Amino acid sequence: MTMSEHAVAVVDTNVLLNLATPVVDGRPQAPSGSDPLKALLTAYDIHVPASVLGEVTDATGDDDLLAAAADVVLKAAHHVTTHDVDDRTDEPLDYGLDRGESEGIWLANELEADLFITDEFNTTNYLFVTLALADRNTLFTTPHILCTLATHEILPEGYVDAVLTYYVEIKGWDAQYVTQLRQHHLE
Amino acid sequence: MAEEKTRVDFNAPKSLVERADSVVEVLDISRTRLLIDALEDELEDLANDEEFRRRLSDAYYDDRVDYDTIEAILGREEAMRLKLLRESIDRTPAIPELEGDLPSDDVFYDGEVSEWTDSNSSDTDDESHT
Numbered sequence: 454m455t456m457s458e459h460a461v462a463v464v465d466t467n468v469l470l471n472l473a474t475p476v477v478d479g480r481p482q483a484p485s486g487s488d489p490l491k492a493l494l495t496a497y498d499i500h501v502p503a504s505v506l507g508e509v510t511d512a513t514g515d516d517d518l519l520a521a522a523a524d525v526v527l528k529a530a531h532h533v534t535t536h537d538v539d540d541r542t543d544e545p546l547d548y549g550l551d552r553g554e555s556e557g558i559w560l561a562n563e564l565e566a567d568l569f570i571t572d573e574f575n576t577t578n579y580l581f582v583t584l585a586l587a588d589r590n591t592l593f594t595t596p597h598i599l600c601t602l603a604t605h606e607i608l609p610e611g612y613v614d615a616v617l618t619y620y621v622e623i624k625g626w627d628a629q630y631v632t633q634l635r636q637h638h639l640e
Numbered sequence: 641m642a643e644e645k646t647r648v649d650f651n652a653p654k655s656l657v658e659r660a661d662s663v664v665e666v667l668d669i670s671r672t673r674l675l676i677d678a679l680e681d682e683l684e685d686l687a688n689d690e691e692f693r694r695r696l697s698d699a700y701y702d703d704r705v706d707y708d709t710i711e712a713i714l715g716r717e718e719a720m721r722l723k724l725l726r727e728s729i730d731r732t733p734a735i736p737e738l739e740g741d742l743p744s745d746d747v748f749y750d751g752e753v754s755e756w757t758d759s760n761s762s763d764t765d766d767e768s769h770t
Contacts, residue, residue: 460734479755491748496736521756528749567734574725577717583724593733607738629697633729 459498462568463561466508466553468493468595469501471572471624473522473529475616482622484615489599490525492607494532500564502538502556506530536560550581562587570598575627596620596631600638610639687713697722 472490475483493499509530512523538556550558554571561569569586573579574594583589593601596617603613617635620626664671686692696713699705700722711719745753 459737462734476753477756479757488742488745488748491742492736492738495742495748496738497734518756518758521754525749525753528751528753531750532748574721577721579721579724580717589724590731592728593731594728597728597731598733598736601733602736605736605738607736607742627697627725629694629701630725630729633701633726637729 459496460567461500461564462493462497462570463500463557463564463566464493464505464569465557465571465573466505467572468570469505469509469526469533470512470519470522471595471620473525474518474623475619477521477525478518482619484612484619487608487612487616489602489608489613489616490529492602493598494529496602496605496607497568498534499532500534500536500560500566502553502560503535504538504556505553506533506535508551508553538563550578550585554578554582555585558582558585561591567591568593568598570595572624572626574630575625596626596634597638600634604638614639683713687715701726 469490472493475485476488476490506527509523509526513520513527538560550573554573557571558569560566565587569582569591570593571579571582572595573582583592586592599608599613599616602608603610614635617626617631621628621631660671660674664674667674693714696705696710700707700710707719707723710722714722742748745751
């Protein structure tokens with residue numbers, strides 16, 4: 454297996470943390486039996502700016518679910534290619550985006566990545582991400598990619614269905630949007 | 641604001657109109673002014689109401705309302721967000737590739753993954769039940 458066979462995806466911090474959350478969540482409402490973080494990092498060639506792993510590291514240390522998720526992301530970090538993008542120039546505007554996001558978009562444009570994945574779809578930040586990406590057709594969200602992983606039988610469809618419900622409940626993801634994705638891709 | 645006006649006639653319960661007329665008298669404004677203010681307040685409340693927004697975005701996804709309508713109600717940024725999200729729904733991403741099965745936790749994470757349970761708050765729950 455060589456990495457070059459895989460499509461290149463640049464991901465945002467929240468994608469990694471969100472995917473790790475059901476993996477470490479031992480509470481009854483969390484779906485079990487699959488690992489969406491492992492699925493993403495295995496099925497795509499994942500790249501991030503160094504600031505994303507910095508943001509993950511910042512989330513560790515507490516005794517909460519987010520910190521537990523961050524720990525697992527760091528244990529899987531050797532499956533992620535990290536880029537130092539401190540030397541980026543010609544960046545006109547960062548809009549209202551945080552560092553990981555804006556550097557991730559810059560990296561996606563630079564690598565001409567097949568995908569840029571973010572979970573900023575609940576807020577108007579989604580507009581700024583769309584505007585800043587060179588090719589807006591490469592913009593995807595975690596729920597969309599989870600559906601794709603189910604379509605290609607990398608994750609069981611039943612698990613993806615359950616984990617989408619879990620995210621809507623614990624993360625407040627836009628339920629109408631997630632319903633639309635389900636109808637288009639899972640049924 | 642010299643916006644064009646349109647005349648609206650409607651029937652309302654008599655007692656409601658009487659209450660409105662009493663208020664109009666106290667405030668020394670016209671009945672029309674009160675109705676316009678009330679309607680504007682209600683529309684603004686609805687635009688910020690989660691249940692209404694849910695129904696509006698359902699209607700937009702199902703093509704029962706058009707973009708101009710959601711822009712008029714939600715404002716341009718929120719309407720643009722919905723439009724872009726709707727356009728992205730049937731987009732197909734680059735294909736994920738997996739040879740064989742997913743690796744084991746031992747191989748992938750270089751060790752076990754420990755589960756998090758909400759031990760602190762379940763203690764609190766126990767106390768609150770007793």
